[in-house]
Amino acid sequence: MLFAPFISKPDNVSQIMLRVMLALIPGIALYVWYFGPAILISLTLASVTALATEAAMLKLRDRPVAPFVKDNTALLTAWLLALSIPSLAPWWLVVVGTAFAISVSKHLYGGLGNNPFNPAMIGYAVLIISFPVQMTHWLTPHGLGQVELTFLDQLNFIFSGALPPGVTLDAITMATPLDTLKTQLHLDRPMQDIMGMPIYGRLAGQGSEMVAWGFMLGGAYLLATRIISWHIPVFYLGSIFATAGIFHLIDPAHYATPLFHWFSGAAMIGAFFILTDPVTGPTTPRGKMIFAAGAGFLTYIIRVFGGFPDGMAFATLLMNICVPLIDAYTQPKVFGRKEKKA
Amino acid sequence: MRTLHRFHGGVHPPTNKTQSNGKAIAQVVLPSKLVVPLHQHVGNSAKPSVKVGDHVLKGQIIGAPEGRLSSAVHAPTSGTVAAIDMQVVAHPSGLSDLCITIIPDGKDEWTERKTHDWREMQHAELRHILREAGVVGLGGAVFPSDMKLYSHQHKITTLVLNGAECEPWITCDDRLMRERAADILQGAEIMRGLLYADEVLIGIEDNKPEAIAAMRAAVAAGKHERMEVIAVPTVYPGGGAKQLIRVLTGIEVPHGVRSTDMGVQCFNVGTAYGAWRAVAHGEPLLSRIVTVTGNVGEPQNFEVPFGMPVDELVAQAGLQPGTTGHIMGGPMMGFRLPSAQVGVIKATNCIIAMSDALFPPAPPALPCIRCTRCAEACPADLQPQELYWFSKAKNFGKTQEYHLFDCIECGACSYVCPSHIPLVQYFLFSKSEIHARENEKQAADRARERFEYREYRIEREKQEKAERLAAKERAVKEQTAKQIPPVEAPAQANPENTLQLKIQEAIDHAKEQAAAVKPKNVENLTPEQQAEIAEIEARRERIRELAQSHVEQPKE
Numbered sequence A: 001m002l003f004a005p006f007i008s009k010p011d012n013v014s015q016i017m018l019r020v021m022l023a024l025i026p027g028i029a030l031y032v033w034y035f036g037p038a039i040l041i042s043l044t045l046a047s048v049t050a051l052a053t054e055a056a057m058l059k060l061r062d063r064p065v066a067p068f069v070k071d072n073t074a075l076l077t078a079w080l081l082a083l084s085i086p087s088l089a090p091w092w093l094v095v096v097g098t099a100f101a102i103s104v105s106k107h108l109y110g111g112l113g114n115n116p117f118n119p120a121m122i123g124y125a126v127l128i129i130s131f132p133v134q135m136t137h138w139l140t141p142h143g144l145g146q147v148e149l150t151f152l153d154q155l156n157f158i159f160s161g162a163l164p165p166g167v168t169l170d171a172i173t174m175a176t177p178l179d180t181l182k183t184q185l186h187l188d189r190p191m192q193d194i195m196g197m198p199i200y201g202r203l204a205g206q207g208s209e210m211v212a213w214g215f216m217l218g219g220a221y222l223l224a225t226r227i228i229s230w231h232i233p234v235f236y237l238g239s240i241f242a243t244a245g246i247f248h249l250i251d252p253a254h255y256a257t258p259l260f261h262w263f264s265g266a267a268m269i270g271a272f273f274i275l276t277d278p279v280t281g282p283t284t285p286r287g288k289m290i291f292a293a294g295a296g297f298l299t300y301i302i303r304v305f306g307g308f309p310d311g312m313a314f315a316t317l318l319m320n321i322c323v324p325l326i327d328a329y330t331q332p333k334v335f336g337r338k339e340k341k342a
Numbered sequence B: 001m002r003t004l005h006r007f008h009g010g011v012h013p014p015t016n017k018t019q020s021n022g023k024a025i026a027q028v029v030l031p032s033k034l035v036v037p038l039h040q041h042v043g044n045s046a047k048p049s050v051k052v053g054d055h056v057l058k059g060q061i062i063g064a065p066e067g068r069l070s071s072a073v074h075a076p077t078s079g080t081v082a083a084i085d086m087q088v089v090a091h092p093s094g095l096s097d098l099c100i101t102i103i104p105d106g107k108d109e110w111t112e113r114k115t116h117d118w119r120e121m122q123h124a125e126l127r128h129i130l131r132e133a134g135v136v137g138l139g140g141a142v143f144p145s146d147m148k149l150y151s152h153q154h155k156i157t158t159l160v161l162n163g164a165e166c167e168p169w170i171t172c173d174d175r176l177m178r179e180r181a182a183d184i185l186q187g188a189e190i191m192r193g194l195l196y197a198d199e200v201l202i203g204i205e206d207n208k209p210e211a212i213a214a215m216r217a218a219v220a221a222g223k224h225e226r227m228e229v230i231a232v233p234t235v236y237p238g239g240g241a242k243q244l245i246r247v248l249t250g251i252e253v254p255h256g257v258r259s260t261d262m263g264v265q266c267f268n269v270g271t272a273y274g275a276w277r278a279v280a281h282g283e284p285l286l287s288r289i290v291t292v293t294g295n296v297g298e299p300q301n302f303e304v305p306f307g308m309p310v311d312e313l314v315a316q317a318g319l320q321p322g323t324t325g326h327i328m329g330g331p332m333m334g335f336r337l338p339s340a341q342v343g344v345i346k347a348t349n350c351i352i353a354m355s356d357a358l359f360p361p362a363p364p365a366l367p368c369i370r371c372t373r374c375a376e377a378c379p380a381d382l383q384p385q386e387l388y389w390f391s392k393a394k395n396f397g398k399t400q401e402y403h404l405f406d407c408i409e410c411g412a413c414s415y416v417c418p419s420h421i422p423l424v425q426y427f428l429f430s431k432s433e434i435h436a437r438e439n440e441k442q443a444a445d446r447a448r449e450r451f452e453y454r455e456y457r458i459e460r461e462k463q464e465k466a467e468r469l470a471a472k473e474r475a476v477k478e479q480t481a482k483q484i485p486p487v488e489a490p491a492q493a494n495p496e497n498t499l500q501l502k503i504q505e506a507i508d509h510a511k512e513q514a515a516a517v518k519p520k521n522v523e524n525l526t527p528e529q530q531a532e533i534a535e536i537e538a539r540r541e542r543i544r545e546l547a548q549s550h551v552e553q554p555k556e
Helices: A013-035 A038-060 A065-069 A073-084 A091-103 A119-130 A151-160 A177-186 A191-195 A208-224 A231-250 A258-262 A267-274 A285-305 A312-329 B123-132 B172-179 B181-195 B209-221 B241-249 B269-281 B310-316 B373-377 B384-392 B396-401 B412-416 B423-483 B495-516 B527-555
Strands: B034-037 B061-064 B079-088 B096-104 B158-162 B199-205 B227-232 B264-268 B287-294 B300-305 B323-328 B350-355
Touching: A013 A038, A013 A073, A013 A208, A013 A267, A038 A065, A038 A073, A038 A091, A038 A151, A073 A091, A073 A119, A073 A267, A091 A119, A119 A312, A177 A191, A208 A267, A231 A258, A231 A267, A231 A285, A258 A267, A258 A285, A267 A285, A267 A312, A285 A312, B034 B079, B061 B096, B123 B181, B123 B269, B158 B181, B158 B241, B158 B269, B172 B181, B172 B209, B172 B269, B172 B287, B181 B199, B181 B209, B181 B264, B181 B269, B199 B209, B199 B241, B209 B227, B227 B241, B241 B264, B264 B269, B269 B287, B287 B310, B300 B310, B310 B323, B310 B350, B373 B384, B373 B412, B384 B396, B384 B423, B396 B423, B412 B423, B423 B495
Parallel strands: B158 B199, B158 B264, B199 B227, B287 B350
Antiparallel strands: B034 B096, B079 B096, B287 B300, B323 B350
């Protein structure tokens, strides 16, 4: 080394990303347990696409390929996107979404560190707007469906769209717990009845609530290893809890409990893995609180009053827009310029 | 029990202190030569007071302080002055500076040493002794100590003695405190006296239990009152003066404000030791404790005379093969020596022999991912990721808005950066660019002011001339108006008369100006030169008289 400091912490971007991916494993394992191994196929597809796109973009942009591909950031984006979309989605959906996320929302903005929007969430937004039908192929959790596909059948469906003879798509897929709730409320069924449907478990959706626990466990690991700070998860979940709590208190028959919202959809993976993306989030502690609280509020509003099944992705992107402003107005006082204590 | 305060951030790099802190301070074998730079302190360079070929004694002044902010430099041993010339010095720039080379005669013969009882002395006299003894801050800043030991009555309440030594590898203060605690405390008493300070707080990081014990024992044995040895948490940069003051007193000294304005003054323990030796033993600052560690066979601390070439010093600790360079200072804030032949100076607290195994090259830098580990580590509560962004974009206005100049360059941000971005280098770059621009702007401002003043002066002179003329004209008119009966139009007063008056006035003015001109550069003339000038003046006067009579004669 030429300049001080001559030493550095044995820590690098690649390792950090790898540990975040490691933290996703409990959630993924529970996903496989409850919904079958199809998710592993989309994870692999997304990973391969992400690495290929990353390498191609770096080549096009005349940047060194090896150090950037090895930084594991593209892989993490791929995993987060694959976990956000239905695992039975056709193969090209995963490929298109991942390629778009890496090429447009990451590299066209300047590559690692320069993208203002979360690439995985951009990928999700593009897919749900462009291919809403394919984005409803959510698998029915284990034990609930009429038919259960084997791994080979799932593989076959993802790549060729062909189902085993006599099996219809409806037999193996279903609306998500959030979507079902919305539809049923529309039909004026009381909350009590809806929650009694077999699709719901103790807190939220059957199976999906367990996956949420898995992500929470991974999040705890990230907090313990100080890869993420507590500000975003606490304020995001707190904001969802508070907003949902207020509505639930006002009209319990129409608005689900705060815990339901915590364990539904992408709230948990969002709180610990998506909103905590350092590149697209604020940098100051106060900024993180504002950012996460805003995202929590928007998630709830979009879920309950909006037109999309889940609000997490759009809430993230909307709050990404505000990051520069939030950062500018939440700068902490520097040493010696703090308010003197009386 | 005293409550300690916290400062934000900090890092815990591996301390690497056990390699060198186990052995007692060793005396070095005198080197073949000593290359003593004349500029070893903040302020003006000392002025050489010996000539090539002179024989000097140990402790004799070889460089006298020049100006208010300066400090003396002494011969570290007896010998012959072999050269006074420009040599590469221990500075990151690698530039040369004036050095005095002494070839030791091996006798190590002292000059006369005067001992003093500081309690009987005037403060001004005491400060003079410290200045003449070349006592400067040994914590690294090398600020002349006499300049820091001013105080109005009881304006300073607390004297902080810095024994934190937070940089990895360095153990010189640790050994000094273990072995010479009593002398350090005596020095602290002198400092307390000069500052009219009430209490003395000695901060030592808790990874030096032996030093803490030794100092505590010395406080008790010396019956020092209102003096306390405080173990502070080991965290880098806890030994920064502002950080240590914060931890011990809770006071945050802002950038641009002196700690003395907040009632605290801070000195390194080595400085206190140096002050005591200078006052009570008449020993000027000739040597210091230097940790020699890293890629050497026997890492340890030496008492090293200033000017000792670094290569001879590391050789005495058993330099190992595979050494790729030498760091002066610690690995966090030190710098690579431009050459191993440079002499040890007052700021040299540690020499680390580098090897690829101990200091592997950093991997190439990746882009910033805004993970804010740097902000979490920053002891000044800065946002290094923002400063980096603006520095890279050369948006220097923004760097200043984000308090770039509060950065203490401790390197904690660079240390933790997972993208291995040399953040401090970016900040140094921005600071130097801002300074350069500021200088340029000031120069341009001065030039503009000069130009504007010149314009103003020309205009003013014109105006004054016009006014004078007008006044004269009025006077003439009034005069003629008095002489000539008012029936005649005063405006048409004799024009010839006015013209003549104007000419006369111009002549008078010229004479006045000539008389006003004083010869320049005559302040420091020898009597012979003055006599010569007087002679010339007399000759000129005679010629003038002759000329006058010649001109005037035909008229008569």
